[in-house]
Amino acid sequence: MAVLKVIEVLANSEKSWEDATRKAVKHASKSVKNIRSVYVQDQSASVKDGEVADFRVNLKITFEVN
Template sequence: MSVVKVIELLAESEQSWEDATRKAVAEAARSVRGIRSVYIKEMQATVDNDQVRTYRINAKISFVVENT
């Protein structure tokens, strides 16, 4: 039986919400192994001069806890 842990990250991109998601997973992968899924809890964007400037996400990343 495996145990799954969930961590929550905030990420930002100037390109898209998808790019922000990739950045969140890449950052988590620097210290976590066995990432199984990412759930986007919230999406936001910042606006300046009537233009979208940044895309922000609040992501929940789940991974399997390894036995030591």
């Protein structure tokens, strides 16, 4: 039987929501092992001078606990 844990992670990117998601998973995987899935809970963007400045994601990362 596997025991899974969920953590919440916030990330941003100047490129896209997808890039922010990839960055979050890559960074989390440095300290969290056995990542199984990621759920994008929320997306937003900041605007500066009438342009999108960066894309933000709020993720839930699920990983297996040994």
